[in-house]
Amino acid sequence: MNSHHEETLEIFGALLDGFAKACLNLNIVAGRQASELTQSIEMLQWYPYQRLRDLENTVFTSYSNSGPILEKVGVQMMWAWYHFGPGQQILKDGVDFLHFQSSSNGYASVVKGPQSEVGDFKLMELDPQRGTALIHSTTPFNKDLERGVIIGGMEAPGDLDYVDVVHEGDGYFQIEFH
Amino acid sequence: MTLKDVLDAQHPPAEFDLSHEELVQFFWKYRGLSKRWERANAFWEATNANLKTAYEKLDEKDRELEHAYNVIQEDLEVASRIQSALLPVASTEMTRDLEIAVYHRQLAEVGGDYFDYFKMSGGQHAIGVFDISGHGVSAALVMTYLKARFMGLMDTTDSPKTIVDAVNDSSFAFLKSVKKYATVNFVVFEQDLIRYVCGGGFGMLLHGDQELHFEKKDHFLGLRNKPFHEHTLPFVEGDLLALYTDGIPEGQNNAMEDYSIHRINALIRQHADKPVAEIVDLCLDDYSRFRAKDTDDITLAILRKKKP
Numbered sequence: 001m002n003s004h005h006e007e008t009l010e011i012f013g014a015l016l017d018g019f020a021k022a023c024l025n026l027n028i029v030a031g032r033q034a035s036e037l038t039q040s041i042e043m044l045q046w047y048p049y050q051r052l053r054d055l056e057n058t059v060f061t062s063y064s065n066s067g068p069i070l071e072k073v074g075v076q077m078m079w080a081w082y083h084f085g086p087g088q089q090i091l092k093d094g095v096d097f098l099h100f101q102s103s104s105n106g107y108a109s110v111v112k113g114p115q116s117e118v119g120d121f122k123l124m125e126l127d128p129q130r131g132t133a134l135i136h137s138t139t140p141f142n143k144d145l146e147r148g149v150i151i152g153g154m155e156a157p158g159d160l161d162y163v164d165v166v167h168e169g170d171g172y173f174q175i176e177f178h
Numbered sequence: 179m180t181l182k183d184v185l186d187a188q189h190p191p192a193e194f195d196l197s198h199e200e201l202v203q204f205f206w207k208y209r210g211l212s213k214r215w216e217r218a219n220a221f222w223e224a225t226n227a228n229l230k231t232a233y234e235k236l237d238e239k240d241r242e243l244e245h246a247y248n249v250i251q252e253d254l255e256v257a258s259r260i261q262s263a264l265l266p267v268a269s270t271e272m273t274r275d276l277e278i279a280v281y282h283r284q285l286a287e288v289g290g291d292y293f294d295y296f297k298m299s300g301g302q303h304a305i306g307v308f309d310i311s312g313h314g315v316s317a318a319l320v321m322t323y324l325k326a327r328f329m330g331l332m333d334t335t336d337s338p339k340t341i342v343d344a345v346n347d348s349s350f351a352f353l354k355s356v357k358k359y360a361t362v363n364f365v366v367f368e369q370d371l372i373r374y375v376c377g378g379g380f381g382m383l384l385h386g387d388q389e390l391h392f393e394k395k396d397h398f399l400g401l402r403n404k405p406f407h408e409h410t411l412p413f414v415e416g417d418l419l420a421l422y423t424d425g426i427p428e429g430q431n432n433a434m435e436d437y438s439i440h441r442i443n444a445l446i447r448q449h450a451d452k453p454v455a456e457i458v459d460l461c462l463d464d465y466s467r468f469r470a471k472d473t474d475d476i477t478l479a480i481l482r483k484k485k486p
Contacts, residue, residue, distance in 0.1 A: 028225075063228045068220035075217075151217075161203065162210035178206035 009049035009113035009140065015077075017041045019055050022076035028069060029058050046112065049140065056142055067144045074148020075155070082156035094160040094177065097153035098123050098133055107139060131162075133175040143167045150175065254287035254315075261288050261318055264325060266295040272303045276367065277482040279454040281462055284475045290317025290360075291423050291475035294325060300336035302366050307379055307477055308399070309361040309423040317475075320358045324349065324399070338364045339408035342375045346399050346406065353400025360399040362406075363392070363421045367483075372413040375406045380427065382443050383411050384418040384450050389443065417483050418454070420446050425476035426461070429469040437468050446480065454480040 020041060023029050041047075056070070063069050078097075081087045090105075091097055100106045107121040119138030126133045137146055147165045154163045154177060162178040179191060181200035185207075196204065261284070268278050272295060282293060290310030298304055306328060310317040327345045335341055342364050353359055361378030374381065374392060377399060381392030396406050413419065420443070427439040445464055449457045457480050 063224055064231065065224040065227060068217070068224045071217065072221045160210070161206040162213060164213055178210075 007048070007050070008117050009111060010046040011049050011052050012110040012112075013041055013045040013047060014043045015110045016047055016051055016055065017043055018077040018081060019052065019073060022073045022080065023055070023059070025080075026072060026076055028073065029062060049111070049113075056145070070142055070144040071148035071151070074145045074150075075152035076148075078149055078152030078156055082153070087153075087156060091153075091157050094154040094157050094163065095126070095128060095133075096157070097150075098126065098135065098175070101150070101153060102135070111139065131176055131178045133177070135173040135175065137171040137173065139171075143171070147173065257315065257318060258284075258287040261321070264322065265293070268295055269297075269303075275303065275484055275486075277454050277484055278479070279458040279481075280477070280479040281458050282477045284313075284318075285425075285472055286314050288315055288318035289313050289475040290321055291425065291477040292321040292325065292360075293421075293477050293479060294328065296328065296332050298336035298366055299333050302336055302368060304338065304364065304366040305421065305479060305481070306365070307363040307421045307423060307479055309379070309425075309475070309477070311359050313475065316356070316358070320353070320356065320360070323352070324360060336366065337408065338366045338373050338375045339406055342377070342399070342406045347403065350400060350403045359401045361423065362399050365419070365421065367413065370412060370414050371410050372419065373408055373410050375408055377406060380422045380424065380439055382420045382439075382446065383413065384420075384447060385412050385414070386417070389447060413483055415483050415485050418446065418450055418457075419481045420479070421481075422478045423475065425474035426465050426478060428474065429465060430473070431468050432470045437465055441468075442478075454482050 059069050059073070060066050078087070082091065090100055102121050102123040108118070111118050117140070119140060121139055122136045124134040124136050135150065137143075139146065141149075144167075147167055150165045150173060151163050154160055154175075160177050162176070164176045166174045168174055179194045181196055181204055184191060184194050184196070185204075265282065268276075272278070280293060282291060284291060290312055292306075292308045292310065294306050296304040296306065308321070308324065310320045310324070324345065327349055328341065331341050331344050334344075342362060363374065363376050363379030363381050365372050365374040365381070372383070375396065376392040376394055377396040378394070379392070383390045383392075390411050392411075393407070393409050397404065422442065426442055427437055429437045431437075442461055442465070445461050446457055449460050452460070458478055461478060
């Protein structure tokens with residue numbers, strides 16, 4: 001259950017655009033729904049958070065099992081961000097994504113509003129030797145989508161052979177990577 | 179041989195030696211592929227389930243569409259029977275004076291071509307041929323409206339101009355509101371002549387050897403709220419009158435050439451000595467061989483003045 005008061009939050013156009021385009025590229029939605037998705041999203045503009053919820057709802061209403069779909073959307077969004085956006089210039093490797101996402105240039109740059117509503121994306125633990133990390137996310141994002149974002153962001157640079165992310169509840173993501 | 183060499187080879191090497199580090203790397207590559215496969219599988223299962231649901235919804239919509247189509251078809255068949263029932267049968271009195279043949283066919287189940295027989299207040303017989311703009315249900319509805327208008331005025335006058343003016347005047351606002359109009363050929367048969375109003379219709383009269391054409395300067399019903407003009411032509415024993423809508427002359431062949439009024443008039447003239455029903459059949463036969471496909475309603479009426 002979402003405990004955020006989302007009416008006070010805003011989301012960056014580039015993220016909305018990334019979500020919409022991922023849905024189109026994966027043929028998750030098509031036809032009239034697809035055209036409506038991508039209509040009038042300005043990359044550098046801020047939008048009410050509800051706009052992202054509206055996009056997510058197109059997936060929820062179309063799929064009885066939306067978890068794997070949203071996860072795939074998250075992976076696709078980060079793949080596109082890395083290969084066609086600024087990702088290649090920002091990340092030196094897969095683990096670097098965890099540092100980036102938890103920094104002020106990561107999550108914090110795409111959602112704004114009262115801090116209690118925005119939440120954050122904290123890297124709680126990181127053991128590169130053992131290949132484990134623990135993230136605590138208090139963001140309003142759907143957790144399947146967020147899992148996909150973490151997987152996609154870590155896999156995009158191509159240096160990691162194995163990435164697994166498990167949401168253990170309450171926004172805690174257990175990550176294993178090798 | 180390195181792990182990369184092994185994985186890049188076309189076939190597994192007969193023997194190879196991997197270090198512990200390489201084995202670990204191989205292990206994680208394999209696990210990574212398995213994990214990706216697991217995620218891809220979950221994605222495809224979710225989309226397949228969605229596809230199944232989509233197909234079921236499509237099936238349901240298909241059934242609804244088929245049902246709606248059947249309902250509409252049934253309605254159209256009933257409408258077609260009603261419209262056919264509204265068409266006239268010439269009275270014995272009329273056929274005593276006139277040899278009559280009419281071919282009338284709507285493009286769809288119902289349509290906007292219409293013809294009718296009338297008896298004027300002075301006892302004269304009359305025929306009207308009309309072509310309501312458009313096709314299908316909307317034109318058919320206007321047809322029934324106009325029929326009621328004309329029938330309501332028959333007892334009031336024996337002048338075609340008076341009737342057509344009255345119908346135009348009383349229908350004008352309605353026809354404008356539904357964006358419809360109608361061509362009109364209204365002909366009253368007198369002793370040795372016809373009196374007629376022609377607004378957009380086609381009419382040709384063979385008076386002995388003379389080919390006489392209707393004056394076509396008037397407007398259509400519903401197009402201008404202005405009076406029509408009445409004209410006369412001689413019409414004596416043996417004379418032939420042909421009235422038709424634009425369905426035949428404007429029919430086109432594969433080369434997109436019009437059948438033309440010249441062709442139908444020439445054919446009528448060529449066979450003027452034959453029974454009128456035969457002349458109609460010959461015209462339709464020629465037209466059917468000419469035209470590429472039917473694109474309009476068709477009405478062709480041919481009348482001959484009999485010996486008294």
